[in-house]
Amino acid sequence: MLRNNNKKFIKTLSQSCLKASRSRNIIAVVAIILTAMLFTSVATILQGSMYCIKEQAIRQSGTKAMVSLKYMPEKKAEQIKRDPAFEEIGTMRFVGTSTDPRLERLAVNVAWLDETLCDLNFMELKEGQRPEKENEVAVDTTVLDLLDLPHRAGASFDLSYEVNGRQETKKVTVSGFWEGEKDETSSNIAVSEAFADRALSGEAKPEDGETAAGCLILMGTLKSDENISEQLDSIVKSAGYDPGADVGEKGFLRANVNPAYEQSASLAPEMIAAVIGAAILILVAGYLIIYNIFQISVLKDIRLYGQLKTIGTSPKQLAYIVKRQGLRLSVIGIPAGLILGWLLGNALLPLIMKSLDGRTAYFVAPNLWVMLASGIFALLTVWISCKKPGRTAARISPIEALRYNGQENSKKAVKRGKESKMRIVRMASANLTGNKGKTLLVVLSIALSIVIFNSILNLTDCFDKETYAKGRVAADFLVKSSDSGQTDSPNYMIPENFSQFIKDQPQVKDLSSVYYHHDINDISADPAVIKTRNGKPYEDENDLGGKQVYGFDENALKRCKVSEGKLDMKKFASGNYVLEVGPLDDTGQKVDADTFSLHPGDRITADFHGKEKTYEVMACVAVNYALLYESSIGDFGCLLLPKEQFQSLYPQEDRPIRHIFDAEKGGFAELNKAIEKYQDQPGANIRVQTRTSVDAAFEETRQTYSISGTVIAAIFGIIGLLNLLNVILTGAIARQREFAVMQSVGMTRKQLRRLFVLEGLFYAVAAALAGIVLSAAASVTIVKGLTAGWWFTLYHMTLLPACALAPVYLLAAAVISALVDRMWNKGSVVERLRRSK
Amino acid sequence: MEKFLLAAAILLLIADIAAIFWMRRQLVTYTSQVIKSLEEMISGKEEIVFDEENETLTAKIQLKLRQLYEILRERSRQSQEEKKEIQEIVSDISHQIKTPMANVRMYHQIMMNRELSEEKQKEFLQAADSQVEKLDSLMQSLIKLSRLETGIIEVSPKTERIYPLIQQAVCDIALKAESKGIRIAADCGEDIRAVCDYKWTLEAVFNLLDNAVKYTPEGGRVRIDVSRTDFFVKISVSDTGKGIPPDHLNQVFQRFYREADVHETEGVGIGLFLTQKIVENQKGFVDASSRVGEGSVFSVHLPGEAETVA
Amino acid sequence: MSYILQAKDLKKYYGKEPNLTKALDGVSLNIRQGEFVSIIGTSGSGKSTLLNMLGGLDNPTSGSVVIRGKEIERMNDEQLTVFRRRNIGFIFQDYNLVPVLNVYQNIILPIELDGNKVDREYIDRIIHFLHLEEKLSNLSSNLSGGQQQRVAIARALASKPAIILADEPTGNLDSKTSQDVLRLMKVTCKQFHQTLVMITHNPEIALMADRMIRIEDGRIVRESQTETSGGGR
16 A cells, blocks of 8 residues: 555556557567467367257257156146246147057157247247147158158148057148158157147046156256256155155156256366367467567667666566556457457367267357456466566666667678678578577477477378278178167167168178167166076176177178187087177277176076076177177177077067178279168168268368368467567667668678578578477377377378478568568668667 | 345455555554654754665655755754854954954054154054054955955956966065065966966965965075966965964965964965955865975966866 | 765776776765765776766675665665665766657656656756757657757756766757756755766866866776865855
8 A cells, every 4th residue: 555656657658668669569469369369269169169069969869958857747737837947948748649650660749739848849840830720730841751741831641649548540731840850769749739638638637657648748948057957856846746756656757857968067078188288388389479579679678678777667667567568469469369269269160070070060159258268368378478578677787788789790891702601691690699598489489380280290190091990890881770879769770671672782792780689668677697607606896797689690700800719600500609799999900808707618597588598608709899789888798699599589689780791892882872872762761881981081080180280380380480570570670780880881782681581591490400300209209199099090200291391481481581671671871870879 | 146245245344344454554654654754853863764765655755854854954054054154254353353453542542641752653653554554454355355255246267378477476476575585486388278367366376475475484485386287277386484284284275364373474364265265266276285394385276278178 | 964975995897817807996985965076087987887886777896885874785676776766866978868758758757757746847947947848749869969968967857866976967068058057957956955976078067066086997096175175065
């Protein structure tokens, strides 16, 4: 409080200093803009990817609703709907299920839905209106397709449905329809209130928790998306139910949280690490250049600061003068950087999202917190950058500053001819070695961009297509159901049609089929449980004996890699043997021996869904993970039986989950075309992975990394060039007098330009050499380390990108130097001598 | 929400109270520092240590206090000095006047009370007249002095050649010197110039010569040397008198100062003082050196010709 | 009365044996408050070095400088700078005006640096006396040498510092202006009881001082009283 009130004039002084160095300000503002831009774009990408991942998950889950509460009577529903925790809540009145055979593929409910519910479930009417009359319904395009109806309101069809086991058929008109999701597994036929009332008129009111006609389903969003499950529990509790109760127990209410909201809460640690790393990198890069600019400008103005100090400007005031200049420039630079960064972030987002399993990107609106955080980080960078120059200004010894005249001048006359050429080269290099710290800073900042560029291209160059393909796909073609991996879908097996179709294709070679047992009603039930091993009760530290069961045909067996024991096809076909299976690792080469809990020679007795059988383990084998069912990869142990044995144990699994096959020599393109054509048919319901699609995915991944790497390298390159411009420009200003003096004693205009260009080139050469050497160092350390973490890479060193970038810098340096020369060294010698005073 | 607001309000209140207490404390510290300095100033302490090197408001006010204190002390010192000087002058003048006046009175009383021969009367009148003359010359000197000091007579220095000035001065003293058989020698370059007022400088140099002749025994010598120094032209007058003891050397230029053992010699002790005043008025200065028994050197330093000095 | 400015056996050596340069070689000096001291000597005699040291701009190799009873080596950089701002006005040979500020801002710089209110009347008087009214809004770098010198003088007087250290303050002014400027400085010094230490080559100006110190080869060779023989005032 008793501190001196002398800040006002220091501000004026700082402002005056600011005005006096215009060219420095431009460079500094550009540097600040770049820094802020980088921070904002990283933050925008982070925010955007979080947003996109969440949005996508919500889309995939088919509903925006955070929670759903199912099967309750009307009275309870009314009570729940009044709960203040809800933001929006929609109601569905279940009437029955469709029994139309054409819609068999889907689980279709007939129900009355209110507007909110339609809204929450993306059932936006594309055409027409909501059903109002008794005979009106609204459906999605998938249903229309399956019923062979045109995408138009007004069409009629016979709706056959079942209410509490009672079959009904009614002629209805489509009053409107909405766009169906691709490959959807369930849908609704929305009926009018009158329809529902009529259909339910004779039915008994459903009991609490009973899935019967007339029961209500509520779906809603909450005001806050934090602690959703706790909120849901309290809603359930206040409605008079017991959130802790299990199925069948008293007070049970089926209440679920949308998994899309559950998972979005946390961010992958790699992502966080990458963002922190990027932030630090940007901070360092921004610091390097902003610090450099201010340090050089303080050194240039050292006489001024010395003068101020003799008059009594205290060290603290001097430091403040410098810092304030940085902050003033930030006022211009940071907002501009924030806007540009937001745009850049949005431009880069699609690339990044693609690299994250090909998700779609959405345009991200500017977010206050993102802007605030980026702004603060950018300001922090400026603050840190100005600290040391401020201290330099503060610590000036006044008497030395007053004596300081920049560099020592070499005022010798310049002779013409060969000798003079050498002298100019020497003068240019002497200027660089004169201020080693400054030179090192500039050289390093340029070299940094070369290193980043080289490292990233080196890394993507190490991506190996073969390894990638081997890990991703086991053969030329791999076909599975489009529902494969969805735990509750009945259509996880390949449709019969396709199996038929593929058998008829002449180009197919080694068609193999994989069968799998999967209980869609109770996914947690193990298909097989081992009871005893070698006569003793089964015991293993890794599992309790629960096993997945696969059936392989002979061709499929050939694609297995034996890890332990020996696979005798004939003996195996006898049906007395079983194989222990594990997935190959990402490279498609090896298998982790620890995955096997059974070993060749073990005799096991297991319970296969009620049938007890005894087998001998013949071998342990590994297969490409693409052959295994998605949900069974991981901690599950798997048993493998011959196809015939498998089908005798599980007669209902009559169709395979995977077809794997190669193409006959030269037949790949034709086969691929045929399959593609098949796939385009409505209801084909298959997914195909081919070598080419894997190749495309590989190229895309590689490109994503290359592009983002090049963008980052380009930004650092700009920073480096700015530094170069800065150092050459300030050098030109500081040594104006020296040059004018040299010219007055006989140096020609041409020689002066040569001196300038040479000096710029020296910086570029030094930076290029440093960049190449450091790139090599980075390659054997960082890049090598990174490739070790990626399964589809094969490390090798390359310095080609660095070597290719070097001439670009050389050219840029020459051009910049020539430009600076043209800008500053014009006018007569006398004029310049006067100007420099 | 309400709880939060309440908590925030309470926190703010506490912060406010703390801030008020803190400000109050700062104010008290500030006041007590200022008061301490003021008390020291009131008690007239010589060395008050003020805090001036810190970036605080206290430092700033202390700085101003110190300036004020110093200026006030300086003024009071000056006025005391002036008072003292006036007292001294009054006592000096009255002392100088007292003796001749007493003598004149004595002569008058003798002449009034006793019958004296005309010859005797004449003798007494002459004695009285010499006393009056002494008073007159004293008055003349005082008038010159006061004119110089009050600036009624302006000295107007010009670049003058020194040679003719020395010639004139030697001429003026020649008679008196001759009567005492004193030889005068002068050494002066013809082209030496100084910036001075011819008339007044002549008076100053004459006073020095007069002084030298006065205190040099019969048959002694007086030398005049003129030379250039740094920026000055130095005119020194050396004699072969009995010299002045070093501890009295500084006093000889004082008003009405006379050596204790020279009372028999005529003079009121104002010549050297006048010389000094004249020279100083022309931006020069005087000095003196002496060796007891060998003689003294009195010098006048006049500003040299501006162009000729670097 | 004590001394405002004391130098005790100041030495300043540059370089090492055998190329040792002795800029100052044992200078002791006592200056009373209110005194006007002129320093003369040939160029390279160490005058400017002495002046810089008296103002705490330069550090002596040995010896100490005491200003107002405070040994300046004892202060840290911050304190010394603030102390200098408040107590010492410098007039440099090459003016050392702040090029980014205009004339008026340069003049009030020492006042503003301490956050004090500008005494407009007093500043206007100085500006008027030094004929700077017309130039106030010019950038100081656009002025002639003589103008810059006058600005430097105005700046030193503006904050009424207790000590003014001047290095050839009138080197660029004609003799009439020099006399006038010096008279101004003397008047203000007397009014505010300021101490003036000045390097000069001009005898007329040197003689205006109370005391003249001659320096040669880093030593004081002669001190002489000028106006008054008794010393002090």
